[in-house]
Amino acid sequence: MPVADIPSLLARLAELEQSNQQLRQQLDARVAPPENSTTLASERYQFLFNAMDEGFCIIEFIDGPLGPLSDYVHVEANPAYAAHAGIPNVVGQKLRDMVGDEAQAWLDRYGHVLRTGEAIRFEQELVATGRYLELTAFRIEPASRRQVAVLFQDITPRKRAEVALRQLNETLEERVQAALVANRILANVVDAASSMIHVLDFDFRWLAVNGSGAEVFEEVIGVRPRIGDSFSESLKRRPDLRDGILAYWRRAFAGETFSTIISVHRGSLQHHYELQFSPLLDAEGQRIGAYQFAYDVTERLNEQERIRLMEEALRQSQKMEAVGQLTGGIAHDFNNLLTGILGSLELLDLRLRQGRLQDLERYTGTARSAAQRAAALTHRLLAFSRRQTLDPQPVALEQLVIGLEDLIQRSIGPQIALEREADPRLWLTHIDGAQLENALLNLCLNARDAMPDGGRIRIVLSNERLDETQAERQALPPGDYVRLSVGDTGSGMSDEVLDRAFDPFFTTKPIGQGTGLGLSMVHGFVLQSGGEIRIDSAPGAGTWVHLYLPRQRLAPVASAPIYPELEPSRPGRGETILVVDDEPTIRTLLVDAMLAQGYQVLEAADAATALALVTSATPLDLLVTDVGLPGTLNGRQLADALRRLRPQLPVLFITGYAEANVIGDGDLDAGMRVLTKPFTLDTLERRIQAMLQPS
Incomplete structure (x- = not known):
């Protein structure tokens, strides 16, 4: 109930009190009142008492420890009392027991009402519960009853708001001054900053620009920017810059945050600026333009260029x-x-x-x-340089090792035991078998040299499936590999030796006992084959060299020996061979050797001459060609051209080094082989014989 309705409430309470007095008089006279009127008045009083929003209570003064009427007791209280005062079950409680030290202030106020009969209205804090109350108190007649009615409501939120507002008002001016000072400081800092700051709206008009930005803009463009001026119109003086810079601003207007570097001339010198663009948002987060921070990074870029040149000079050194x-x-x-x-x-x-x-x-x-x-x-x-010409084939690695065991054992001597261990389900590998044999023999010889007093060499073959984490540790793509490991019980390597193990011509052996190319050759061969090599070694703990070789899922070439030239040489049967080489001495040597073996030979110094020699009626059983040829066609292109006429024509490429890449290592078509210079004539004869044999 609003406090404004208090007079009507008081009038109603007076009526109720008068009815109660009449009721008491009737009871004293033992006259029974009309039953209906008494019940109705009591029900109305009780309903009003319980339903009202304001707290309401009746207190009765009593004699206390400090003398007559020095305390009071609550004789009645409505349910709203506890809600507003924060004190439950108040009926029957004495004031001094409830609030202690603050009791006297309440007694003084309500005692005045009791003595004078004057109603009062006031606000006071109830310290015991920390609440502010707005109260109205009046005496219940007659005064002899020593009772006062109190009507109140909790105004704590309002009082706290008033206190906060009063404190806000007291500090507002101080905070406004502090904000103004901070803004001035910030504005001075921004204006004096070395970075160039421009703020534009969507119409390319300046909303703000700091001192550095205005100064550099005027120096480069020739116009002093001012708030409200058109940025795009000012750039018309520099058409070489205008389109590019406006494009950057449009990206920022669209909401993009990015940075870029541009180069412009300031006077006679070229300067480099890093431009950082961001969209400009209002208080509601809506884009209203964009701003740019620009930094002169000329010195930084020049220093980076100097460092790059120094690093390049160091690398060259x-x-x-x-x-x-x-x-x-x-x-x-x-x-x-x-x-x-x-x-x-x-x-x-x-x-x-x-x-x-x-x-x-x-x-x-x-x-x-x-x-x-x-x-x-x-x-x-x-x-070592990974430039040799390889002839990779599907290889069963265990068979290769078994075939090489006798040679390895003879090379390492009887004082060293040779052991072999292989996974029974060992995968195939895609490798140049002859080069792998050389690498394995080289590793075993190194192991032998590390064990002058004898020891043990173990060759272990296993499958390795590398996930991304394992592959990263091995510097390989994830996938399947066959691992060839060679271990010894020798002296091992120090960290210094291990760091240089793959360096060319680095060796720990005495002069004349090693070239220092063994491990570097193995390293280069394995990398060129798509694998990786790792060495585990420590002084006195022996050495393990692990070769990770790519897995091959095709069947091995079981019928083709690794060294076909080791088979006995047989003379030719009049087959026709086309020899193409631009070096006369080599071409003459090849032709003479083939004629001596009983072959028919056509010769040419370049691809154009070779193609002119071959017609549909020309018998041709084999093409032997150098890879690097003068003219527009190299050896591989010549082979492809002839194979369009003779699809099954066997081709033997002869290569030294420079042009080996054009034949596509590991990607030769069926019926194509490679012979690397230098070679012996005996090797050439056996290779030709192997390629002319019917399949």
């Missing part, structure tokens, strides 16, 4: 150091080999001029051996 080490090692080994070749040839020439024919075979053998060692050294260099 390191390359030259590596080249020096490489060429020094090559020169050392090749000079030794060439000395043997030249010396043997000179002695051979001397014996022929003297007519002394003894020892000729020894001199030719010495020269041939030195030349073969030079060829092997070249192959190792190419393997």
